[in-house]
Amino acid sequence: MSARERILARLRAAEPGAPVAPPDVAAYYAQRPRLTPGERLQQLCARLRASRADVMVAQPAEWARVAADALHLRGVRRLALNGEVRAEELAATLPPVIEAVRFDGEIESWKQEMFATIDAGFTPASAGIAATGALLLNHGGALPRTLSLVPPISLVCVDARDLYDDLHHASSSQRWADDMPTNRVLVSSPSRTADIQQTLAYGAHGPRELVVVVIADGDLA
Amino acid sequence: MSAQPMHFVSPAQFRDRVSEALADDGLRDNFRSAMNFLRDKRASQFPDPVETEALRDLGEAVRKHALAHLPALLEKLETNLQARGVEVHWAETPGEACAIIHRIATEAGATRVIKGKSMVSEEVELNHYLEARGVECLESDMGEYIVQLAGERPSHIVMPAIHKTKQDIARLFEQKIPDAGYTEDVDALIRTGREVLRERFMQADIGISGVNFAIAETGTLWLVENEGNGRLSTTVPDIHIAMMGIEKVVDTLEHAMPLASLLPRSATGQAATTYFNLITGPRRPGDQDGPRRMHLVLLDNGRTQAYADAQLRATLQCIRCGACMNHCPVYARVGGHAYGTTYPGPIGQILSPHLLGLDDSRDLPTASSLCGACAEVCPVRIPIPSLLMRLRTEANRAPGAAVAQPLAGQGASFSVGQKLVWRFWSGIYASPGRYRLLRWAATRFRWLAPRRQMGWTQHRTPLRPAARSLHDLMKARGQPR
Numbered sequence: 001m002s003a004r005e006r007i008l009a010r011l012r013a014a015e016p017g018a019p020v021a022p023p024d025v026a027a028y029y030a031q032r033p034r035l036t037p038g039e040r041l042q043q044l045c046a047r048l049r050a051s052r053a054d055v056m057v058a059q060p061a062e063w064a065r066v067a068a069d070a071l072h073l074r075g076v077r078r079l080a081l082n083g084e085v086r087a088e089e090l091a092a093t094l095p096p097v098i099e100a101v102r103f104d105g106e107i108e109s110w111k112q113e114m115f116a117t118i119d120a121g122f123t124p125a126s127a128g129i130a131a132t133g134a135l136l137l138n139h140g141g142a143l144p145r146t147l148s149l150v151p152p153i154s155l156v157c158v159d160a161r162d163l164y165d166d167l168h169h170a171s172s173s174q175r176w177a178d179d180m181p182t183n184r185v186l187v188s189s190p191s192r193t194a195d196i197q198q199t200l201a202y203g204a205h206g207p208r209e210l211v212v213v214v215i216a217d218g219d220l221a
Numbered sequence: 222m223s224a225q226p227m228h229f230v231s232p233a234q235f236r237d238r239v240s241e242a243l244a245d246d247g248l249r250d251n252f253r254s255a256m257n258f259l260r261d262k263r264a265s266q267f268p269d270p271v272e273t274e275a276l277r278d279l280g281e282a283v284r285k286h287a288l289a290h291l292p293a294l295l296e297k298l299e300t301n302l303q304a305r306g307v308e309v310h311w312a313e314t315p316g317e318a319c320a321i322i323h324r325i326a327t328e329a330g331a332t333r334v335i336k337g338k339s340m341v342s343e344e345v346e347l348n349h350y351l352e353a354r355g356v357e358c359l360e361s362d363m364g365e366y367i368v369q370l371a372g373e374r375p376s377h378i379v380m381p382a383i384h385k386t387k388q389d390i391a392r393l394f395e396q397k398i399p400d401a402g403y404t405e406d407v408d409a410l411i412r413t414g415r416e417v418l419r420e421r422f423m424q425a426d427i428g429i430s431g432v433n434f435a436i437a438e439t440g441t442l443w444l445v446e447n448e449g450n451g452r453l454s455t456t457v458p459d460i461h462i463a464m465m466g467i468e469k470v471v472d473t474l475e476h477a478m479p480l481a482s483l484l485p486r487s488a489t490g491q492a493a494t495t496y497f498n499l500i501t502g503p504r505r506p507g508d509q510d511g512p513r514r515m516h517l518v519l520l521d522n523g524r525t526q527a528y529a530d531a532q533l534r535a536t537l538q539c540i541r542c543g544a545c546m547n548h549c550p551v552y553a554r555v556g557g558h559a560y561g562t563t564y565p566g567p568i569g570q571i572l573s574p575h576l577l578g579l580d581d582s583r584d585l586p587t588a589s590s591l592c593g594a595c596a597e598v599c600p601v602r603i604p605i606p607s608l609l610m611r612l613r614t615e616a617n618r619a620p621g622a623a624v625a626q627p628l629a630g631q632g633a634s635f636s637v638g639q640k641l642v643w644r645f646w647s648g649i650y651a652s653p654g655r656y657r658l659l660r661w662a663a664t665r666f667r668w669l670a671p672r673r674q675m676g677w678t679q680h681r682t683p684l685r686p687a688a689r690s691l692h693d694l695m696k697a698r699g700q701p702r
Contacts, residue, residue, distance in 0.1 A: 007311055007525060008292050011467075011528055013529070015529065015530060017534060018531070023479075025476060026475070028279050107457075115423050144508075145511055146456060149449060171478065177436075182503075182504065182511055183456075184497075184501075185452070187495065188492075189495045191447070191448055196390055196411065197387045198258045198383075199407040201407050201408050204449060205448045
């Protein structure tokens with residue numbers, strides 16, 4: 001018998017114990033009060049700011065300029081992004097001093113350059129979570145994971161229409177379990193640690209700064 | 222740079238370590254202030270007791286459900302991981318788990334391993350095993366890195382370097398890291414750690430991580446962290462190896478939602494950690510990065526023993542938040558190292574007897590006042606005090622006594638003398654005639670009580686039976702019996 005078979009056999013031979021009903025997770029979240037779109041936006045921004053993210057709310061026509069200004073202000077010279085629609089909008093708006101860098105092929109050919117020369121990375125978020133002030137990044141395909149991880153500044157945009165009350169609300173509405181990308185990441189602050197005498201320090205191993213632009217039109221903004 | 226191996230935890234050493242820790246004022250200060258900090262942070266995240274209790278009920282229900290279906294869920298997890306190209310390995314012992322990882326490294330020609338935080342890798346002493354075989358194994362979690370640099374082991378499962386002050390760490394960095402001067406500025410210390418480790422992430426052949434929740438339905442590994450080292454370890458190296466105890470699986474992604482809320486709030490008092498990192502398989506065609514190969518090592522190491530018994534099974538509900546140690550009056554006073562086990566504090570006291578056997582851990586269940594603070598804060602409602610009582614019973618059960626699910630080391634604390642004393646006591650108290658006889662003798666021959674009464678007379682006057690029993694006094698006052 002293999003280790004696998006022996007472990008499973010021991011588990012199956014265990015005392016049965018009292019019967020256990022399946023947990024009704026949906027019912028728990030259903031009885032929680034729902035937020036209005038305005039409250040969601042307000043809560044997301046407040047939570048993100050409380051964890052040291054720089055958050056701006058901008059109109060659809062304005063967001064790229066707002067983002068480009070934020071990068072310019074921080075002295076960014078090389079911005080890594082992909083070929084997605086929002087990235088193209090941003091790239092078209094960048095001032096001449098900021099170079100848009102697009103990596104072709106797999107990481108082995110550009111790892112060194114990513115670690116050594118990129119000041120900021122841009123990642124569009126697929127959802128925002130109001131309760132925890134978190135942004136959902138669906139990495140995989142043409143959206144490399146390192147974009148939101150290796151450069152010292154992480155720039156993320158999120159559409160105000162994609163905000164949800166909590167993690168359960170987002171995952172059930174967007175049906176996450178039906179199609180898991182290689183790497184779903186929820187990010188709620190710049191990288192941080194309190195491992196030295198419980199003193200909070202930012203920029204542990206990931207980005208030192210998290211810059212968020214929420215794209216909201218009309219009455220929401 | 223390898224950590225000191227600590228394969229064997231002798232009960233005698235446990236008592237010595239407790240005495241040493243209690244005499245160390247600096248250590249007690251560090252733990253007291255750290256515990257106060259973490260307790261306040263946790264309390265701030267659970268302002269509404271109604272919501273808190275409902276969420277704890279749900280967390281408990283999720284974990285109980287997962288354990289009730291554990292063998293089926295492990296097979297489902299395995300099938301769905303394999304469908305995504307993840308190789309799944311099963312290990313019964315720490316030695317097997319280490320050998321599996323060493324074989325993966327050897328086959329890939331890998332010599333440099335970078336580690337995210339994994340308590341299971343501590344449990345199997347992976348660093349020591351790999352370094353002895355020429356594979357460099359570097360911790361990248363700031364706390365773990367500090368502890369490894371100091372040649373120590375974690376003293377807390379969430380905050381490994383909690384026993385150290387910033388002055389300790391400043392001196393350590395000055396001594397061990399070239400060109401790092403002495404500074405007590407925490408930001409500067411973290412910057413130093415970041416710069417040293419950044420290069421290593423890029424060069425590493427293998428990244429090793431733990432797992433917080435494994436989702437059977439989707440074959441997803443859910444990692445919870447703040448620093449980004451977990452993401453780097455599971456993204457940049459060519460090979461990712463994840464390690465987990467067999468109990469970490471839950472059925473569906475939805476089931477993980479309440480746990481993902483309970484864990485950071487209970488552990489560090491955060492609504493959510495900086496990153497929730499949900500990994501579903503290695504790099505796919507069309508992906509630009511991520512590891513090209515991915516492995517999961519499932520470890521038993523005594524967990525099936527806890528599982529076999531319907532009461533002790535609750536031990537495996539644990540999601541490793543550390544709230545029980547943060548609220549334990551014993552842990553706060555003796556610190557994490559005194560226990561001598563990978564998992565210290567209340568959870569370590571109920572888990573370690575299964576990992577190590579009661580022979581090596583017989584004193585752990587007694588290191589508790591049974592105040593119940595641990596059970597009150599446990600996000601998945603593990604009844605820790607009753608499990609401690611049960612383990613005390615098993616440690617004192619006659620070694621040969623036949624029981625349905627005997628524990629390794631059953632009867633490790635069994636003593637014939639003590640057994641006889643209790644038998645004598647119950648014999649006396651079970652019969653009014655014998656009880657009256659003893660009362661008569663105890664009051665008449667009270668001067669026979671010894672002057673030295675072991676620990677009692679170290680600080681107190683000797684005990685001696687009274688000249689007249691309560692019964693006699695009451696009779697003299699004419700009270701009805």
